[in-house]
Amino acid sequence: MRKLLSGNEAVARGAWEAGVEVATAYPGTPSTEIVQALAGYPEVNAQWSVNEKVALEVASGAGYAGARSLCAMKHVGLNVASDPLFTLSYTGIQGGLVVVTADDPNLYSSQNEQDNRHYARAAKLPMLEPSDSDEARRFSKTAFALSEKYDCPVLLRLTTRISHGESLTELEERKMGPVLKKFDRNPSKYVMLPGYARPRHPLVEERMNRLKEFAETFPENRIEMGDKKIGIVSSGVAYQYGREAFPDASFLKLGMVWPLPEKLVKKFAGQVEKLFVVEELDPFLEDNLRMMGLDPVGKEVFPLCGELSPELVKQGVSGKGSVREINFDQAIPQRPPILCPGCPHRGVFHILKKLKVFTCGDIGCYTLAAQPPLNALHTCLCMGAGIGQSFGMEKALGKDARVVAVIGDSTFYHSGITALADIVYNRGKGTVLILDNLTTAMTGRQGHPGSGLDIYGQPSPVVELEKLVLGLGVKRVTVVNPYDLPLLEKVIQEEMEADEPSVIIARSACVLIPQFKGVRKKPVRVDREKCDGCKICLQLMCPALTWEAKTEPGKKRKGYARIDPLQCTGCEICLQVCNEAAICREDQ
Amino acid sequence: MKPAAEVTNVLMVGVGGQGIILTSSILAAVAAESGLVIKKSEVHGMAQRGGAVSSHIRFGQKVYSPLIPAGEADILFGSELLETCRWLPYLKEGGKIIASLQKIDPPSVFRGEKPYPEGLVEKLKAKDPQLIAIDALKEAVGLGDARVAGIVLLGSLSKILDFNLQLWLDKVKEMVPKKAVEINLKAFQRGRELAGP
Numbered sequence: 189m190r191k192l193l194s195g196n197e198a199v200a201r202g203a204w205e206a207g208v209e210v211a212t213a214y215p216g217t218p219s220t221e222i223v224q225a226l227a228g229y230p231e232v233n234a235q236w237s238v239n240e241k242v243a244l245e246v247a248s249g250a251g252y253a254g255a256r257s258l259c260a261m262k263h264v265g266l267n268v269a270s271d272p273l274f275t276l277s278y279t280g281i282q283g284g285l286v287v288v289t290a291d292d293p294n295l296y297s298s299q300n301e302q303d304n305r306h307y308a309r310a311a312k313l314p315m316l317e318p319s320d321s322d323e324a325r326r327f328s329k330t331a332f333a334l335s336e337k338y339d340c341p342v343l344l345r346l347t348t349r350i351s352h353g354e355s356l357t358e359l360e361e362r363k364m365g366p367v368l369k370k371f372d373r374n375p376s377k378y379v380m381l382p383g384y385a386r387p388r389h390p391l392v393e394e395r396m397n398r399l400k401e402f403a404e405t406f407p408e409n410r411i412e413m414g415d416k417k418i419g420i421v422s423s424g425v426a427y428q429y430g431r432e433a434f435p436d437a438s439f440l441k442l443g444m445v446w447p448l449p450e451k452l453v454k455k456f457a458g459q460v461e462k463l464f465v466v467e468e469l470d471p472f473l474e475d476n477l478r479m480m481g482l483d484p485v486g487k488e489v490f491p492l493c494g495e496l497s498p499e500l501v502k503q504g505v506s507g508k509g510s511v512r513e514i515n516f517d518q519a520i521p522q523r524p525p526i527l528c529p530g531c532p533h534r535g536v537f538h539i540l541k542k543l544k545v546f547t548c549g550d551i552g553c554y555t556l557a558a559q560p561p562l563n564a565l566h567t568c569l570c571m572g573a574g575i576g577q578s579f580g581m582e583k584a585l586g587k588d589a590r591v592v593a594v595i596g597d598s599t600f601y602h603s604g605i606t607a608l609a610d611i612v613y614n615r616g617k618g619t620v621l622i623l624d625n626l627t628t629a630m631t632g633r634q635g636h637p638g639s640g641l642d643i644y645g646q647p648s649p650v651v652e653l654e655k656l657v658l659g660l661g662v663k664r665v666t667v668v669n670p671y672d673l674p675l676l677e678k679v680i681q682e683e684m685e686a687d688e689p690s691v692i693i694a695r696s697a698c699v700l701i702p703q704f705k706g707v708r709k710k711p712v713r714v715d716r717e718k719c720d721g722c723k724i725c726l727q728l729m730c731p732a733l734t735w736e737a738k739t740e741p742g743k744k745r746k747g748y749a750r751i752d753p754l755q756c757t758g759c760e761i762c763l764q765v766c767n768e769a770a771i772c773r774e775d776q
Numbered sequence: 777m778k779p780a781a782e783v784t785n786v787l788m789v790g791v792g793g794q795g796i797i798l799t800s801s802i803l804a805a806v807a808a809e810s811g812l813v814i815k816k817s818e819v820h821g822m823a824q825r826g827g828a829v830s831s832h833i834r835f836g837q838k839v840y841s842p843l844i845p846a847g848e849a850d851i852l853f854g855s856e857l858l859e860t861c862r863w864l865p866y867l868k869e870g871g872k873i874i875a876s877l878q879k880i881d882p883p884s885v886f887r888g889e890k891p892y893p894e895g896l897v898e899k900l901k902a903k904d905p906q907l908i909a910i911d912a913l914k915e916a917v918g919l920g921d922a923r924v925a926g927i928v929l930l931g932s933l934s935k936i937l938d939f940n941l942q943l944w945l946d947k948v949k950e951m952v953p954k955k956a957v958e959i960n961l962k963a964f965q966r967g968r969e970l971a972g973p
Contacts, residue, residue, distance in 0.1 A: 192808050192816070320815070320842075353842040354816040356808060425842065432841035498841045514846045517899075520862045521890050523791065523882040525827040561887070726887045731826055734881060735888025747888065 193357040195350040198321040199288060200225035201357065202328025203258045206284070207364035208232055210250035212243035214602060215631035216262030217297035218351040219290035223260050224634075227643045231362065236634050236643045239571070239602040240265035244272045244287065248341070251281035252378065254369035256332050260288040263304045264570065268603070273341065274311045278388040279378050280339035283367045284332035290346040293468045294495040297630075299551065299570060301493065303469035308343050308446035312392050314399050315343040315446040316408070317424040321355040327408070327443060336367060338395050338402075345445065347468065349425040349495070400447040408443025411456050418505060419460025421453065421473055421484065425496075430466040432498035434505065445473065450480050457482050464489075464505055468496050527556055529732040530708070530757030532670040532696035533623050536594070537564035538728060538765065539677045545590045545684070546581065548574035550604070552596035553630045554623055561727045565594065572603025579607070579616045592619045592684065597653065598628035598636040605660065611689045612661040619683045620691045623670070624653060625698035633701055657691045664690035671696060673764045699757060709758030710774045714749050718770035721745030725762040725771065732756040783836035784937075785844040789863045790855035791880045792827045795926035798951065799853070800831035802930060805947045806939050807835035817842035828859055853933055855912065855926055856880050861896045864903060873904040874932050874971075876912035876925060908932050910970050916963060921956065924963035931967020 193201060199222050203211065211234040213223035227234035237243035240261040247259035261269060266289045273287065289307070292298040308315035316331055318324040324346065331342040376384045403409055418437040420430045423445050430439065440456040442448070457463050457477075465474040465486040474486035489504035490496065527534050537557040540547050541564040549555055549565035550572065558565040567577055578593035585591070595604045600622050611618045628634040635641035637651035657665050664686055666679050676694065683690040697703035711732075721744075725733055732755035737747040751762075751771070763771040786803060790796040797818065804816045818831040832844045844866060852867045853874045854860025860875045867873065877897070884890045901907050910932060916925035927948065934944045945961065952960040 190808075192804055192814065349817055349842050352818060354804060354814075355839075355842070356814060428840045428842065432845075435840070497843060498845050514865045516862060516865060519893055520858055521882045521884045521893070523826070523828040523859070525792075526883055528826070723888065729883065729887070731883070731886065734886035737888060 189359045190356045191359055192354050193321045193325070194221065194352055194354045195318065195321050195324040195346055196221035196290075196352070197225045198324035198357050199260070199328045199344065199346070200229070201359065202325035203286065203332070204229045204232060205325070205360050205362050206329040206332040207256050207362060208258050208332070209255040209283075210247060210257040211235075211260070212237045212247045212257070213260040214238070214240050214243055214265060215628050215634040216265050216290075217631055218292060218348040219260045219262045219265070219288060219346070220631050220634070221351070222288055222290075223258075223643070226258065234643050236636065238637055240269040241271060244269040244276075248272060248276050248281065248285055251283045251285035251341075252372060254282040254367045254372070256284045256365045256367075258286045258288065260290070262298065263289055263291040263302050264298060264300065265289070266304055266307055268571065270307065270311070273307070273313075275380050275385075276341050277311045277313050277392055278380060278385055281335065281341065282372050283369070284335035284365055285341040286328065286331040286335060286344055287341050288344045288346065290348070290351045291469070292348050294348070296348055299568065301469060303472060304345055305445055305472040306470070312396050313340055313343050313446070314338065314444060315345055316443055317345045317445045318350060318443070319424050319427045319441070320350070321353070322357045323408075323443065324350060325357050330408070332365060336365060338399055340395060345424070347425055353425070396447055400450070403444050403447055403449035404451050406444055406449070409449050409452055410441055411452070411459075412439040412441060413459070414438045416459060417461045418464065419456060419462065420464045420466050420505070421456065421477065422466040423473070424468070426466045426468050426501075429496050429498045429501045433502040442473070448473070448476050453477060453480060454482070457484075466490065466496070466501055466504075524559065525556060526559075526729055526731060527553060528699050529730055529755045530699045530759040532625055532694065532698070532759075533557065534728055534730065534759075535670050535673050535676060535761045536621065536623060536694050537562050538761065539673060539680060540564045540592065540594070543590070543677070543680060545592050548578040548581065548591060548593045550574040550593075550595040550599045552599055552623075554594060554596060562729055571599055572607055575604050575607035575618070575620055576610060578620070579611050579614070579618050582616060582618055587617055587687070590684065592621055592680070594621045594623060596629070597622060597624040597626065597638050600653075601637050601651070605656070608657065608662065608689070608691070609660050616689055617687050618689050619680070620689070621680070622653060622691060622693045624693050624695040626695075626703060627698050627701050629698045629700065633698065653693055657693075662689050662691050664688060665693070666690070667693045667695055669696060670694035671759050671761060673761065709760070711753040711756035711758050712751060712760060712763050712771050712773055713753070714751055715770045715772055716748055718768045719745070719748045720768050720770070721747050721749075722767065723749070724767065725749050725765055728762055728765060730762065733762055783834050783839050785849045786833045786851045786853060786933075787844055787849040787863055787866050788831045788833065788853045789859045790829055790926075791859060792829050794829070794855045795923065796829045796831055796855060799926045799930045800833055802947050802951050803833050803933070805951065806943050807833070809943055809947070810939055812836060813839045815839045815842040828862070830863065851933070851936065853929065855929060857896050858882065858893060861893070861899055864899065867903055871904065872906070872908075872936055873900050874908045874929055874936075875900055875910070876929055877909055878911070878913040878925065908971050910967070912967075915966055915970070919959055919962055919966065921959050924956070924960050927952065927960045927963040928967040928970070931964035932971035933967075934964070935968055935971035
């Protein structure tokens with residue numbers, strides 16, 4: 189039986205077929221759907237973890253106890269989870285542990301374009317890379333078997349096009365792994381004291397040598413001989429681009445990108461006239477081929493940045509400018525993502541802009557407030573970074589520096605808690621705004637410890653934000669309604685002036701979750717007699733607020749603001765911003 | 777329409793919330809059920825709502841790349857006029873266009889910085905004189921639900937792709953929300969009529 193599945197769904201399916209019992213993740217594009225899909229299999233115990241590090245620790249605990257487990261994350265998530273990962277390489281596991289990293293070439297929804305193949309080499313772990321959905325399913329299964337055979341986590345690398353691309357996938361039955369579940373009391377293997385860890389290191393090196401040997405005969409590393417004039421070494425979606433561009437060329441298709449099969453690579457190189465390495469992002473395969481003494485053509489003709497495409501491969505290999513220039517019509521305006529109508533974040537950024545404060549931001553929908561016309565968020569580095577950075581600015585510029593940190597609820601649970609503790613401990617006076625919309629909005633509204641919902645949508649215990657923050661030692665904690673702009677302004681002013689750390693929780697449900705029902709009000713309207721066409725409301729960048737150009741004799745104004753009643757949620761932020769009282773409730 | 781060995785490329789574009797993901801999934805399911813190899817690719821991410829959406833659907837006997845190379849789309853299917861025009865460079869010479877006349881202002885337009893571009897239908901027509909341009913939103917509202925506009929367009933698409941009609945109807949039934957099967961089938965039928973004989 190064959191089914192059309194996305195790469196992410198196929199990884200989940202493969203893991204299920206391999207008998208996976210525990211699956212963990214923190215949501216992150218393009219990886220989110222993997223564990224979401226696993227939650228749909230009744231045999232699997234799935235969860236959203238508080239962050240990727242904890243996700244990997246939970247999964248590895250299950251692995252220590254003999255269960256097959258999977259942990260999925262986006263590329264930057266592996267930075268967070270790298271601490272347990274590197275030492276898991278030493279301890280190994282009992283039940284197979286598969287760590288999925290979904291990289292995002294071209295940064296469709298990420299803050300950088302890092303190439304996580306480097307982690308395989310750095311952590312001394314095998315890495316598989318599928319090039320379509322069926323491979324994603326098969327490799328996911330193979331990864332569990334390899335993990336148990338070689339006693340180490342196995343990395344499975346996807347990229348956006350594989351994660352979110354759909355293709356036909358075979359389906360097989362579920363078959364449990366051979367490992368028995370039990371406590372494995374073995375301190376020299378699991379307690380990484382220096383004295384125990386030191387002898388593990390040579391075992392890791394020895395394992396990598398065995399894996400190198402395995403790679404030579406691994407059937408997913410295969411030579412596909414065609415025309416010998418062009419030989420292409422490739423993996424993942426880049427292989428598909430290469431095949432599309434040169435269907436008749438010879439390929440060394442690598443299903444395992446670390447460790448590399450040196451003999452196989454050299455055999456292939458010896459059979460073709462000109463050797464190319466076609467890979468997205470860094471010259472990972474290319475550099476390693478060079479260390480084997482080969483001299484392939486790679487990044488000298490292919491870009492280091494962004495995604496590849498069949499056209500770019502064709503151009504690089506043929507040496508001709510054959511890429512069809514895509515001349516997008518400049519007269520067609522762009523359509524960037526913006527905050528939804530009624531978004532509870534909008535008013536906060538309006539006030540921060542009005543107060544002219546420097547805002548250390550974070551990762552979430554609210555990062556969009558950095559764009560014009562709001563221009564109200566001034567940094568975004570990584571999950572949780574804004575709080576620590578605001579404290580650093582306070583240290584550099586003095587306690588009177590007008591700086592605040594803004595962070596979402598899910599991001600705060602992920603990585604903000606420790607930074608806030610740092611401010612309290614080190615006598616900072618920082619002001620932290622937690623924009624609590626009760627969900628992980630940007631990745632598609634997943635639950636988190638404060639949301640009261642688990643991955644199955646079932647009620648879960650709540651880690652209460654106020655108590656958590658008080659427990660960290662913050663004495664000034666205020667909860668505000670983010671739609672009440674005068675109150676918001678007053679509270680932010682006061683808390684910034686306070687000579688001790690303070691937290692402002694701006695709480696209201698994301699407009700896309702069911703709890704918003706109780707918040708939604710009747711749409712507001714524009715009183716055309718009063719509107720003077722100043723456009724101040726349009727600075728809010730609300731999709732429900734539009735401009736209607738219209739000049740009239742004897743009037744200075746060049747048009748009116750208009751409100752689309754279908755989109756307006758009645759949040760009344762524009763009503764509070766208007767200086768002419770031209771925006772009013774429907775009944776007024 | 778094409779020799780069996782070749783790949784057919786359909787590029788579906790629109791605005792988040794218009795249902796491009798659903799229409800592209802129905803097309804992919806129809807192609808897969810017809811025994812073809814299919815690849816479909818779209819990017820999810822930053823835009824919860826209102827951002828530009830595009831979905832590449834490729835089917836044939838053998839498909840490698842999940843992306844349609846620029847200038848090789850056989851069919852450009854657009855549920856918003858400006859978005860359809862944006863992706864025009866992807867259409868091959870002699871390619872077909874199915875476009876909704878619906879206009880959704882992008883931010884720079886609704887904020888009064890720029891006008892919504894004029895003459896877009898003419899631009900499309902210059903590329904495809906047989907352009908199928910439909911006021912899909914009006915048709916959908918006429919049928920009783922604005923949300924079936926995408927299925928109206930899909931009905932039109934079914935007239936120029938060589939798949940079994942019953943298969944289309946089965947997949948529409950299977951994949952639209954259970955409560956709205958009937959109106960979606962009507963919308964599909966209406967789209968077929970509007971595409972001409």
